[in-house]
Amino acid sequence: MSVDRIRAAIRDVPDFPEPGIIFKDITPLLKDPSLFRETIDIFCEQVDASNVTKLAAVDARGFLFAGAISERLHVGVIPIRKQGKLPYLTYEKRYDLEYGTATLAVHQDAFEAGERVAIVDDLLATGGTARATAELVETCGATVASMLFVIELAFLNGRGKLAGYNVFAPVVY
Amino acid sequence: MSVDRIRAAIRDVPDFPEPGIIFKDITPLLKDPSLFRETIDIFCEQVDASNVTKLAAVDARGFLFAGAISERLHVGVIPIRKQGKLPYLTYEKRYDLEYGTATLAVHQDAFEAGERVAIVDDLLATGGTARATAELVETCGATVASMLFVIELAFLNGRGKLAGYNVFAPVVY
Numbered sequence: 602m603s604v605d606r607i608r609a610a611i612r613d614v615p616d617f618p619e620p621g622i623i624f625k626d627i628t629p630l631l632k633d634p635s636l637f638r639e640t641i642d643i644f645c646e647q648v649d650a651s652n653v654t655k656l657a658a659v660d661a662r663g664f665l666f667a668g669a670i671s672e673r674l675h676v677g678v679i680p681i682r683k684q685g686k687l688p689y690l691t692y693e694k695r696y697d698l699e700y701g702t703a704t705l706a707v708h709q710d711a712f713e714a715g716e717r718v719a720i721v722d723d724l725l726a727t728g729g730t731a732r733a734t735a736e737l738v739e740t741c742g743a744t745v746a747s748m749l750f751v752i753e754l755a756f757l758n759g760r761g762k763l764a765g766y767n768v769f770a771p772v773v774y
Numbered sequence: 775m776s777v778d779r780i781r782a783a784i785r786d787v788p789d790f791p792e793p794g795i796i797f798k799d800i801t802p803l804l805k806d807p808s809l810f811r812e813t814i815d816i817f818c819e820q821v822d823a824s825n826v827t828k829l830a831a832v833d834a835r836g837f838l839f840a841g842a843i844s845e846r847l848h849v850g851v852i853p854i855r856k857q858g859k860l861p862y863l864t865y866e867k868r869y870d871l872e873y874g875t876a877t878l879a880v881h882q883d884a885f886e887a888g889e890r891v892a893i894v895d896d897l898l899a900t901g902g903t904a905r906a907t908a909e910l911v912e913t914c915g916a917t918v919a920s921m922l923f924v925i926e927l928a929f930l931n932g933r934g935k936l937a938g939y940n941v942f943a944p945v946v947y
Contacts, residue, residue, distance in 0.1 A: 614861035624861040628881055632828070632850040641845055655805070661834035661859075665851060668841025672814055677805040678838060686834075688787035688797040708801055 603639040604771045610636050611752065611772065625752050625774070627723055631665060640771075641669045644721070644749050647769050648674055651746040653719040655712055657681050657738055659730060660705075663722035666751070670721065679711040679718075681734050692740045696733040705730065707737040714742035725750040725770050728759030735766060776812040777944045783809050784925065784945065798925050798947070800896055804838060813944075814842045817894070817922050820942050821847055824919040826892040828885055830854050830911055832903060833878075836895035839924070843894065852884040852891075854907050865913045869906040878903065880910040887915035898923040898943055901932030908939060 610630040617624040630636045644666065648656075653676055658667030660682045671678045684693060684704040691706040712718065718738045720731060725748075735745045745766055753759065753770035760768055783803040790797040803809045817839065821829075826849055831840030833855045844851045857866060857877035864879040885891065891911045893904060898921075908918045918939055926932065926943035933941055 612862065617861040618858070626861045628853060628860070628862070628884070631844075632852060632884065634844060634848045634850045637844055637851065638848065658838065661837055661855075662853075664834055664837035665831065665841040665844075665853070668838040669845035671804075671807060671810055671838075672842035672845045675807045675811065677807045677810065679805060680801060680835075680838070682834075685791070687801070688790040688799045689785065689801070711801070711805065 603643060607636055607640055607643075607751070608772045625724065625754075627662065627751060630751070637669070640751060641666065641673060643771050644670055645673050647747055647749055648676065648719050651719060651767065652717055653746050654716045655679055655718050655743070657707075657718050657720045657734055659720065659722035659734055660686070662724070666723065666749075667721040670719075679707065681705055681707055681720075681737060692737055694733040694737050694740075696729045698729060699727070703730075705733045705737060707741065709741070712738060712741040712743035716743040717746040718743050719746055720748045722749075723751045725753040725759040725768065727757050728762030731759065731766075731768075732762045735763070776816060780809055780813055780816075780924070781945045798897065798927075800835065800924060803924070810842070813924060814839065814846060816944050817843055818846050820920055820922055821849065821892050824892060824940065825890055826919050827889045828852055828891050828916070830880075830891050830893045830907055832893065832895035832907055833859070835897075839896065839922075840894040843892075852880065854878055854880050854893075854910060865910055867906040867910050867913075869902045871902060872900070876903075878906045878910060880914065882914070885911065885914040885916035889916040890919040891916050892919055893921045895922075896924050898926040898932040898941065900930050901935030904932065904939075904941075905935045908936070
């Protein structure tokens with residue numbers, strides 16, 4: 602089954618980015634075009650079923666998957682970026698990390714009111730980034746139709762921050 | 775013609791990231807799935823013609839285009855990232871910016887020896903990032919078959935740093 606092959610390709614890297622953390626490395630998946638395509642297959646079923654009109658691609662690994670989904674389904678991509686990267690007028694959303702805060706931004710003209718948006722990222726961890734992204738989409742007057750991740754770290758309970766959203770992640774740890 | 779439509783979609787944002795700079799904003803192009811697809815069409819002709827076996831996707835906007843090319847042509851993607859982002863064993867390359875330096879990294883197991891690689895990014899400016907990326911590809915024992923950019927800022931003479939490489943950019947300023 603596709604999901605088993607995708608899971609098998611994800612590499613555990615211990616002690617990254619800091620001691621005690623086991624990092625889930627998706628680069629072996631990206632390197633294998635068949636596995637990458639199977640991942641996109643799985644996402645596209647969700648996007649199609651949700652009548653999505655735009656993708657919100659989360660900086661930076663989310664860009665890889667959103668680019669491929671856009672190509673397959675002919676849906677435009679909106680980059681959700683770290684503060685200071687988007688050149689035009691932005692909305693910004695600050696959110697808490699384990700230590701400190703981070704800020705995400707979206708162009709104010711990114712979405713039309715009423716659009717249905719799929720948020721695309723590689724990993725659901727604590728849910729802070731996804732939650733901030735959803736709030737940016739909603740600030741633009743659009744609706745979050747689904748949230749797509751390759752991997753969910755269920756022990757961090759990211760879904761706890763995402764109640765009411767349609768969260769999808771094929772590979773769960 | 776496709777290139778004219780792509781060019782027309784690129785937005786000039788004055789004084790970003792600093793006073794006096796006119797930033798070329800590709801987000802209107804990404805938002806329009808037909809223009810995004812036409813851009814991928816143009817890239818795919820180059821990639822196909824060069825018998826490319828892998829894409830080297832430059833952090834972060836290069837990821838959007840490389841994801842789409844991978845999906846279309848069934849070629850694996852290797853992320854070339856800023857220092858500290860890749861979890862596994864890396865090769866690193868430091869290079870000069872206008873002020874200061876930057877460092878790019880690639881996983882040591884990213885490419886097989888002899889692979890033919892297309893470097894994918896949105897913008898060719900001074901050529902420093904592209905040059906460092908090419909050197910990382912070559913350190914892995916692979917060959918740079920082509921360098922693909924949406925936009926070339928010809929007045930910065932990035933090609934001067936990229937002599938001997940097959941540089942392609944449909945939109946030139």
